[in-house]
Amino acid sequence: MEVSGGRSSNFKLKVNTLIEAESDRDKLYQCLRDYQLNHEIHDFVDTLKSVIIHPDHLVLLDEVRTFIQPSQQMLYNQLIPQSPSKKLRTVRLVGHANENLGFALRGGVEFGVGMLVSQVIADSLAAQKGLKVGDEIVRLNGYNISQATNNEVISTIGMSKTLTLKVRNTGMLPMKNDRSDPVTWKFINEGQSGFQVDSGTGNDGETKTERKVFVNLQSGKKLGCGIGTGHKNEPGIFILKINPGSLADTLNFKIGDQILDVNGTSFLNISHDTAVMELKSSSQMTITLRSKENYVQVGQSGASVDEERQPPPISKQAKQSDSTQPKAWWDKDPYSLFSHRQIDGRKLCKIEIVKDSPLEMLLEGGIGSPLSGRVVIAEVYSGGAADRSGQLFKGDQLMMVDGKCMTDISLNAAQDILKEAMTSLDGTEVLRVITAMCPVKNYEDELTFF
16 A cells, blocks of 8 residues: 555645654655555554654654554554543642652753653552653643743642642653753653652762752741851852751751752852852742761851841842832843842843833733742733834743832732833833843753652
């Protein structure tokens, strides 16, 4: 049977649309011709898998079905990967104190992929409630998380007693063989509990002791620990003191633990004062700790994270900004207006937009959402002032608008600021905005248990 006729034309159209590489398309067509001659279904499916490199390509599995011999249809169904589901499923998890929910996640907006379940432990709560490897979390406790980073999702999950997840199965997982490689997708085998990522031991067999701790200080609690720097031959920030009965004590902080990062900000090469400022600048934190078997006494005296200090100058500048005096903030270096935590290694852009028509863009995030206080652009609609400026894009975070800080505020407050700023649309004024662009980072195979 030749690959011809009306059904073949439609099939080729979809193949040309989905598979960019001409060599992969030729490979698929040749494999299909070979199958029609020898009916070797196993070889055909293996080749089919090699050219399907993204979840969007999985629709080809059903398209190919029409070319399969009737006697091999059942075998074909058994050999091909599970097709991605279109309908969202609801998974509700109610955890108890110190209970491991039994699943791991990878992905995030900074990697250009969604948040996907990469492992589910057998007989865990997650497994009992039907969570599966390859499930993409679309909504978390009612919030759309398409613009949320890995740490923001993990922090929200870690601080929630009850999780209501809206998920759909993709049938594939994003992977990286090397840090410099682009993201690739691998099929999920039937019954697979997760891609095994050995994050517990190093190459020499020694046990690693890194762990992530979720800290919530919104209720006015203090962490209750002191930190200090190490010797010159052992740089970094270390836990020096823990108050008995404090939150740090409850969360199993240990004297000698090294703080590797806080909310994604590395603590490996920062000063003591900067570390204190970072720890005091957020009420919700994801802290990565590394325990040390042989604690080395650090050089500087420890300073309590909870001791009273003047607020960071950055925050003070933002509060004093006035939209009636734009030059007071607009002429400054934008990186001087925000903390390291707020910038998070991203590029800041100063944008001026003529106020001659509505912005026509949709916002999401804010305090109380999985975006941890970030207000980001969810959509830019065609024809509006935002679209015509050519400088505002989906995923950009609004940092400041006409001198008013847009970080760590509610979504309603952010919308009110924009509404007030756009009251006059006669084209005689400009809207001044500072945004933070989200760069595509190297995808790392993160395995974080809950």
